[in-house]
Amino acid sequence: MQQSLLSLFLILSGIIILVFILVYLSSIQSQPQQGMKNPLQKRFWFITIMVVVLGMFFFITIPKSPYYLYANEQPARIVHTVSSQFVFLMSNQDIDPAQPMGENIELNTNELVEFRVTSLDVTHGFGIYNDKYELVAQTQAMPGYVNKLRWKFSEPGKYYILCLEYCGSGHQVMKSFFNVK
Amino acid sequence: METKKLNKITALWIVAILVLFILSIILGIIMRLNQGELIKIQPPTFYADMTTHGVTMIGIWFVAGMAAVNYFMERYVKTSYTANMFAMVMTVIGVVMLWLSTLVGNFHAGWTFLYPLPFKIMWSTWATPLFLWSIGVFGIGWFVWTISLMAAMLKKYSMSQVLAWQHFGKKDPEVSTPPFVLISMISLIGVLTCLIAAVILLILLFAEYYSGGTFKNDALLIKNLTYFFGHTIANEMLYLGLAVIYELFPEVSGRPKLKTTWYVALAWNLTLFFVLAAFFHHLYMDFVQPEGLQIIGQLASYLASLPSSGVTVFSIIVVVFRNKINWSLTNSLFFIGIVGWVVGGVGAVIDATISNNFILHNTLWVPAHFHTYNAMGNVLFSLGFFHWFSKYATNHSLPDKYSFVKLAILIIGGVGFLLAFYIAGADSVPRRYSTYPKGLESAKTLAAVGGVFAIVYLTGILSFFVNISKRCLNVLFQRS
Known part of the structure; x- marks a missing residue:
């Protein structure tokens, strides 16, 4: 289980680092001030996806908390x-x-x-x-x-x-x- | 406050912080090398070293955030030199008391000094009150500084304005609250709240200590207070660093200043509440704690990540993405620091999930994630400010030399050091062990590897220290 969590962490960290590298490279290679198109809309979708993912994790993991293990036995x-x-x-x-x-x-x-x-x-x-x-x-x-x-x-x-x-x-x-x- | 006075006190903070940081890293390296059995120190010495390392690191990076916030606050409101200097004097006295209690008195109850361990004397008897009073001295100095900065802001802005409530539902309100002011106030309210918790905590501990055994504390209550204080101050110091990034990142990048919008205002107002409730995740393994509080702990820990990633991190990405900006050592440190902060946040959210915490709590996963957002996040935020300030205050306009090499050393050292923690955490290696029992096969090797990478990280820090401290000493001793 702990090894799966380490893998999850490494994958997520890898994705985050890759995104930041791409953002950095876009700044180095861009023409002056092209910027992000519709940042507010993208921000909205980003937060929505985060809410959905974290919400799923929350509702899946809470019943597995140790306080509820074999509670009815x-x-x-x-x-x-x-x-x-x-x-x-x-x-x-x-x-x-x-x-x-x-x-x-x-x-x-x-x-x-x-x-x-x-x-x-x-x-x-x-x-x-x-x-x-x-x-x-x-x-x-x-x-x-x-x-x-x-x-x-x-x-x-x-x-x-x-x-x-x-x-x-x-x-x-x-x-x-x-x-x- | 006069610019000259402000520069001098800020330079003094920077030099003091960097010196203490280097000494504390050395203490950390000694711990990892001892765990790796490359050197040998006695367990009480190890734990006294651990206690010194923990309290000093939390303390210096908190005051680093405060010193930087005080410096930029002067752009918006008039701040108090007396309060800043008072905090400096109290911090220095506190550090002397702390180091005497641990390194001379051998006090080794850990930076959390979890009740009732400080009262089970395994060290010089005077070391327990000296340690607790050192925390009190820090608290008094920082309390006065916090109140003074809040009062300075409230002289110019009303409470609702400083919290940017006028931005809810209005695109261009009459008074626009700068993001720096908003984030500083949100962070300072959090700081004030946790310092009040620290006062209650210390009163209860002193009451027991000086009662001669007639008064006993409740272990669960004290644990809640300890983590409310400890967790919150560790988080608020990060937010103080973020306030500085909001102010300085666009400026040094040649981009327009970030503005407060309704969603920035909302995000930071919500952050205040989420952060104050997240500390419950430190008590997940205390099954007698009411279940509702445990669930609030997981919920608040998850929710705290939303405003920070969706607003702060996204705002920095918007500034950089497909925009030609002036990359310098300052904004490179900020940018890499943001990555470290987010990656550490992922490790923290994994651990803040109760069912994961069941098999990760108090393993090396914990220092893994908090070292990620400190050593590779918050430290880089502050280093970015220190570097910028030392050049700005000395009118130093020459380009930075060897920036790439310095950053590369810092990243290689930091990543190697942190990976050794994460892998050991996933291998169930307990934290806070001076040496490891037989059976924990990977623990010793990973500690040695982590220690070696920490030496590389220290080399990177030293390369920054030399130039920054040289310029800060010039600021400190310049006559005109």
């Missing part, structure tokens, strides 16, 4: 996650903030999992990476709040948790994992 598993500098603790049970303890987590493919993510100190990021280190899902871990992230893992394997919000001098080593069978 009951989760088969709930994984409680507590973050603190610089560890993630995960458990099938509620985690007591006074004595936080984690356990190894093993999930099944295609079961709906709800991660309930919070933090005991500063804001952290809860980024789920697959075994190829591709980011597949994320939410933030914020003190005083519980973010609920629902996800189904279609591929078995080892999944890593990396911190995706800068949280201090050990941010880069804050890592955990769970297995999906």
